[in-house]
Amino acid sequence: MxxxxxxxxxxxxxxxxxxxxxxxxxxxxxxxxxxxxxxxxxxxxxxxxxxxxxxxxxxxxxxxxxxxxxxxxxxxxxxxxxxxxxxxxxxxxxxxxxxxxxxxxxxxxxxxxxxxxxxxxxxxxxxxxxxxxxxxxxxxxxxxxxxxxxxxxxxxxxxxxxxxxxxxxxxxxxxxxxxxxxxxxxxxxxxxxxxxxxxxxxxxxxxxxxSTTFNKDIVAIHNINRKSILTGVQCPGCHNLRLQRVHGGWHCEPCRKKWKNAHRQAINDYFLLIEPNITNGACRKFLHVSSRFTAKRILQSMRLIYDEKEQIWKMPN
Incomplete structure (x- = not known):
């Protein structure tokens, strides 16, 4: 087996x-x-x-x-x-x-x-x-x-x-x-x-x-400044990184399409490349949203673990 x-x-x-x-x-x-x-x-x-x-x-x-x-x-x-x-x-x-x-x-x-x-x-x-x-x-x-x-x-x-x-x-x-x-x-x-x-x-x-999962910090290995990493929510269709938050989803201006959950991959990218936890402020900055309430709803929708003391969101194990 x-x-x-x-x-x-x-x-x-x-x-x-x-x-x-x-x-x-x-x-x-x-x-x-x-x-x-x-x-x-x-x-x-x-x-x-x-x-x-x-x-x-x-x-x-x-x-x-x-x-x-x-x-x-x-x-x-x-x-x-x-x-x-x-x-x-x-x-x-x-x-x-x-x-x-x-x-x-x-x-x-x-x-x-x-x-x-x-x-x-x-x-x-x-x-x-x-x-x-x-x-x-x-x-x-x-x-x-x-x-x-x-x-x-x-x-x-x-x-x-x-x-x-x-x-x-x-x-x-x-x-x-x-x-x-x-x-x-x-x-x-x-x-x-x-x-x-x-x-x-x-x-x-x-x-x-x-047994544990093999992992390594590829950003550090390649000596890349994390400030060089592009932020934003990416369009699954045309790969534009400048999706705009609209009611109930994300709008891509170049291809004129609307995506409901495009933020999920962006949050996952943040966990993979930046750090394994995220604050509301970091979420707003990375996704290019201004409202802390919008950011909170987005994070809640992903079923992450919230540490109330540290005020950070983490991926479940």
Whole structure:
């Protein structure tokens, strides 16, 4: 069963909100667009691998996008599969072209035909994840659980090469479609060794309960002054950011259309890009409305949580 689904990443939502609220002539917009495309490509690669790992859901417990904390620091795992005898960490790589795993220099090299790039070794990353997960399990009184790590290459067209010890990598690196077969092989081996069965559903629920959502401040990462972010309510039709508040909705002058709830996306953009709470005054400024009563009605209509002491509105968890 899948007890933690892969949802659309909040980081992608932030990039989409940011890109529509930066001036077209903004000097860093090409960097922001490139970062967005990279994140989106990675997400699509994860979905490709999910199609393969979901074949194991009937007899096993699967969690996607797991983020746990140990000693105040977070570590992430793309996919965790808990079976009858072991836990499997799947680290997903979504690259085109040719991938060369260099075991001498502990590096991954990608050649897409026009450019060669070096990356941190996924093997090192997988080993670190396994060590951290083992520590985390021990702290939650879950001991002696075998942990295996795989590097899943999402695209069948990606060529995999090894410089150095091929035997070191042959059971770790593979195209995604081979993951179920490899896990079933490991399970048979654990069974033949007489390993004790795991309460995989119970373990999965403990991990799901403690797992948090990966998030980051992309505005700070790109060193963007929040004053550069365009305010206003955007027209869902023509994307004009200057909708005017009229009775019962919002009017777009360029396309002559009226929208009832166009403010909802604007408030969501504020939470994504500015801060996770909003005051009545900040709402008026961001939506370009003058009446505090209008702003209050708008915020109330979104079913937000109101902190009377702080006089701020928050998104529900």
């Amino acid at each position: 899948i007890i933690r689904k892969r949802t659309y990443p909040i980081v992608l939502k932030k990039y989409e909100a940011l890109l529509k609220r930066l001036p077209p002539t903004f000097h860093q917009i090409s960097d922001v667009e490139a970062a967005y495309r990279k994140q989106l490509k990675g997400y699509h690669g994860e979905l490709l691998v999910d199609r393969q790992t979901e074949r194991l859901k009937d007899r096993n417990t699967i969690l996607y996008n797991v983020q746990l904390q140990i000693e105040g620091k977070s570590f992430q795992m793309d996919t965790v599969i808990i079976t009858t005898y072991a836990m499997y960490i799947i680290e997903i790589k979504n690259f085109d072209g040719t991938l060369t795993f260099d075991t001498f220099f502990n590096q991954l090299i990608r050649n897409n035909g026009s450019k060669e790039e070096g990356f941190r070794s996924p093997i090192t990353q997988a080993t670190t994840q396994a060590d951290l997960l083992k520590q985390w399990l021990h702290r939650h009184h879950l001991i002696d659980i075998p942990i295996c790590s795989f590097i899943a290459i999402s695209r069948p067209s990606t060529v995999i090469k090894v410089e150095g010890d091929k035997y070191k990598l042959q059971d770790i690196v593979m195209h995604a479609e081979l993951i179920p077969q490899k896990i079933n092989k490991y399970e048979q081996s654990f069974k033949e060794k007489g390993c004790s069965p795991l309460a995989h559903v119970q373990i999965g629920k403990i991990i799901a309960e403690k």
